[in-house]
Amino acid sequence: MTPPQNGPVTAKQASSAFRAKLATWKRWSREFLPADRKAGMRSGQTRFFSPNQAFEVYLGAHLVSFLRYSIPEAREILGGLKTWLRKNTVYPETPEANPEAVRRMRQLQLIIHQKDDGTFRYESRRTLRVKPSVERGANLVEEVYEQEWLPGASVEDMMRIRFVNFRVLEIGKVRDSFDQALSNGGDHTAPGS
Numbered sequence: 001m002t003p004p005q006n007g008p009v010t011a012k013q014a015s016s017a018f019r020a021k022l023a024t025w026k027r028w029s030r031e032f033l034p035a036d037r038k039a040g041m042r043s044g045q046t047r048f049f050s051p052n053q054a055f056e057v058y059l060g061a062h063l064v065s066f067l068r069y070s071i072p073e074a075r076e077i078l079g080g081l082k083t084w085l086r087k088n089t090v091y092p093e094t095p096e097a098n099p100e101a102v103r104r105m106r107q108l109q110l111i112i113h114q115k116d117d118g119t120f121r122y123e124s125r126r127t128l129r130v131k132p133s134v135e136r137g138a139n140l141v142e143e144v145y146e147q148e149w150l151p152g153a154s155v156e157d158m159m160r161i162r163f164v165n166f167r168v169l170e171i172g173k174v175r176d177s178f179d180q181a182l183s184n185g186g187d188h189t190a191p192g193s
Contacts, residue, residue: 007051008048008049008050008051009048009049009051009054009182010046010047010048010049011025011026011029011046011047011049014049014054014057017181017182017184018058018181019181020061024061025057028057028060028061028064029047029049029053029057031060031071031074031075032056032057032060032061032074032075032078033049033053033056033057050093051091051092051093051182052091052092052093054092054178054182055090055091055092055175055178056078056091058174058178059078059174059178060074060075060078062169062174063077063078063169067112067167067169068167069167073120076120077112077120080120080122080150080151081110081122081150083151084122084124084150084151085171088101088104088105088108088124089101089102089104089105090105090108090171090175092175092178092179104126105171105172105175106172106175106176107126107127107172108124108125108126108171108172109124109125109126109127109168109169109170109171109172110122110123110124110125110168110169110171111123111124111125111166111167111168111169112166112167112168112169113161113163113165113166114163114164114165114166115161115163115164116163116164121149121150121161121163122149122150122151123147123148123149123150124147124148124150125145125146125147126145126146127143127144127145128144128145128146129143129144130142130143130144131143131144
């Protein structure tokens with residue numbers, strides 16, 4: 001069963017496209033999306049997911065399954081990044097999406113920093129160029145990237161904060177795998193399947 005390319009999908013279509021168990025997809029959707037009043041668990045109605053909702057569930061599952069965040073941490077991260085994800089055309093249904101914005105989005109990385117108090121700060125990076133070289137027998141890579149601290153923190157502020165760890169979210173690659181799975185109707189492995 002191939003899900004529609006740009007339209008709403010059911011839990012069954014989404015789980016098939018992402019090769020996840022139906023029960024797993026339904027659980028992720030309950031964890032990462034608000035409740036659907038029309039299609040509650042006992043209503044007998046089918047819940048439909050917009051492409052943006054399906055992506056949010058997929059991204060939440062990636063944070064838990066691959067980056068090993070807890071579900072509450074993943075929920076906090078999704079909430080903290082929602083505006084930025086929309087602004088940077090990461091969501092599939094973004095009105096301002098144009099070919100240049102989509103190309104730039106595909107090069108994005110998000111570095112998720114966790115402070116010693118358990119809260120998160122985010123840094124986005126987009127690589128502009130990479131220059132390999134050899135110096136005194138050592139292989140070197142010089143990387144130039146564009147950096148932004150979210151939400152609007154300055155570099156000086158961020159340098160004063162003590163971070164206990166960080167994880168890198170290749171957001172462009174996650175979006176590519178989401179798009180590929182939907183367009184292939186399930187020829188891609190989903191997070192947490």
